[in-house]
Amino acid sequence: MDKRLLKDVLAERFMLLLTIFAGLIVFVMAIGLYQRSRPILAIKSLSELLFSTSWHPLRKEFGFLPFIMGSLWVTGVAVIIAIPLCLLTAIFLSEYAPRYVREWTKPLIDLLAGIPSVVYGVWGVLVIIPLIKDYIAPFFGTFSSGYSVLAGGIVLAIMVFPIIIHVSLEVFRTVPYEIREASLSLGATKWQTIKHVVIRKAMPGIIAAIVLGVSRAFGETMAVLMVAGNVAKVPSSVLEPAYPLPALIANNYGEMLSVPLYDSALLLACLILLLVVLFFNVIARVVLIRVERSIK
Amino acid sequence: MDRRKIEEGLFKALMIASTLIILSSLVLILTTVIVKGVPAMNLAMITQTPKGGFYLGKEGGILNAIVGSLYLATGATFLAILISLPVVLYLNVYAKKSSRIITFTRFSLDVLWGVPSIVYGAFGFTIMLFFGLRGSLLGGIIAVALLVLPIMTRAMDEVIRMVPKELLEASYSLGATRLETALKVVVRQALPGILTAVLIAFGRGIGDAASVIFTAGFSDFIPYSLLRPAATLPLAIFFQLGTPFPEVQDRAYASALILTVIILIISIASRILTRRFTRHVVK
Numbered sequence: 001m002d003k004r005l006l007k008d009v010l011a012e013r014f015m016l017l018l019t020i021f022a023g024l025i026v027f028v029m030a031i032g033l034y035q036r037s038r039p040i041l042a043i044k045s046l047s048e049l050l051f052s053t054s055w056h057p058l059r060k061e062f063g064f065l066p067f068i069m070g071s072l073w074v075t076g077v078a079v080i081i082a083i084p085l086c087l088l089t090a091i092f093l094s095e096y097a098p099r100y101v102r103e104w105t106k107p108l109i110d111l112l113a114g115i116p117s118v119v120y121g122v123w124g125v126l127v128i129i130p131l132i133k134d135y136i137a138p139f140f141g142t143f144s145s146g147y148s149v150l151a152g153g154i155v156l157a158i159m160v161f162p163i164i165i166h167v168s169l170e171v172f173r174t175v176p177y178e179i180r181e182a183s184l185s186l187g188a189t190k191w192q193t194i195k196h197v198v199i200r201k202a203m204p205g206i207i208a209a210i211v212l213g214v215s216r217a218f219g220e221t222m223a224v225l226m227v228a229g230n231v232a233k234v235p236s237s238v239l240e241p242a243y244p245l246p247a248l249i250a251n252n253y254g255e256m257l258s259v260p261l262y263d264s265a266l267l268l269a270c271l272i273l274l275l276v277v278l279f280f281n282v283i284a285r286v287v288l289i290r291v292e293r294s295i296k
Numbered sequence: 297m298d299r300r301k302i303e304e305g306l307f308k309a310l311m312i313a314s315t316l317i318i319l320s321s322l323v324l325i326l327t328t329v330i331v332k333g334v335p336a337m338n339l340a341m342i343t344q345t346p347k348g349g350f351y352l353g354k355e356g357g358i359l360n361a362i363v364g365s366l367y368l369a370t371g372a373t374f375l376a377i378l379i380s381l382p383v384v385l386y387l388n389v390y391a392k393k394s395s396r397i398i399t400f401t402r403f404s405l406d407v408l409w410g411v412p413s414i415v416y417g418a419f420g421f422t423i424m425l426f427f428g429l430r431g432s433l434l435g436g437i438i439a440v441a442l443l444v445l446p447i448m449t450r451a452m453d454e455v456i457r458m459v460p461k462e463l464l465e466a467s468y469s470l471g472a473t474r475l476e477t478a479l480k481v482v483v484r485q486a487l488p489g490i491l492t493a494v495l496i497a498f499g500r501g502i503g504d505a506a507s508v509i510f511t512a513g514f515s516d517f518i519p520y521s522l523l524r525p526a527a528t529l530p531l532a533i534f535f536q537l538g539t540p541f542p543e544v545q546d547r548a549y550a551s552a553l554i555l556t557v558i559i560l561i562i563s564i565a566s567r568i569l570t571r572r573f574t575r576h577v578v579k
Binding site for chain 1: 300301303304307308310311312313314315317318319321322324325328329332379380382383385386387390391397400401403404405406407408409410411412413414415416417418419421422423425442445449473474475476478496499500502503504505506509510530531533534537548549552555556559560562563567
């Protein structure tokens, strides 16, 4: 056989192998984490781990509920802040803004996506924490150290802006111009067209964009670790501290090997995080693929 | 005035307001980092490693973390290129169009893209336990390479997909094999996009903290081997901010400024590179 052809075939095999490897990483990660979390699953039932609020590693009590609730609270606040702002911005950029505004805004939003999470954390500590402590909490007549669900939610909201806006813009672009024109020609105003035609048509994609934002917020670690307060208790208001799941994992990496079952419990927390995020991502991606296909 | 017009005007005002809020959050973050970071900056920060008692406010700098981060991000980016370039070439040159493996790999990488970095860190940690490694530069490189792999691969995939099919056919008709076409035609044509993908991945790698917290360890010295623990900038910022001493916290702001400047340079460089290399692209 020709040397060149041999090289070609060898390269094909090699590349195929790497491609299969890349495609399987997700599964390998899930299996690896599962293997590591088996010791704790062997002695505790999953429901006990998920729904108990008692977190005392030294007494072998590993209840994840405060952390799961912490994650849900922080993510919830972030989403409530981010959804209206992001959708209004995406509609503005895709439907109203002149071309040069769009071309100036997009790189800036990309830049927002590039800022490292630890810098968001530093910013949160410098700006958001004092804001909540000195203005927002006194305004509602309560006391807060500033390190709270609200602080985590605000910082996370800014972190998910780029992803929600980016995906929504892509989705709006897939709405065919003809149907906009049809609506306008029937006498609808531009806003009516957007409200009744564009948004309705883009709805599945918008939801996918939000779901991607949610899953990003759910797994974000450093920034939240720095501003959420990290108290292992189910929060009862947005001004109370929370201890989200990723923060728990990151905070205890040092001591986890010295306490029996501790590492297993933390890697189980990782596995839970991974499965939740995978679930969200798979749904969002399937919807987005459908949206993309629908325009072809 | 028509009620419909009023409603439209109201929403338009809201939209412009949201866009301004989002852009001003970027401006606010950058100005905060600059205003707090610049006064705390000095030459020692970027030219010295920590001396004894650095975290108590004594002398020294964070050269260990700067160099550690650069080593780590470079190693991880390099490792990720070694995997993602073949994968992307396979998907776009070798694999039959509409084959299952294309859909599956792209989907799987998209999903992987959403996995939080702390999970990569923990997974990297389990790999290290498996091989008996301790927190080291190598461990950090592996975890960060996994983290940037989907970002890099999907970014490259997007540009290589855009390479016109005619170009490939022209190359085949001249008798080139698929490998030769892939390396000499496709890669060259997509070079600007590939470089941008590499830079995006590098920027992501250098800024990520959660994936290295388990894997890279931390050390006051510049690592001289792959098996030594390495300090990283994001973790240095985190640790400095966590101390109760104002002078050390000031250093955290200076370190945050350094990291932000590195990220800004990378982002601007990728734009310039894209522009410069596009000249050689066949249109």
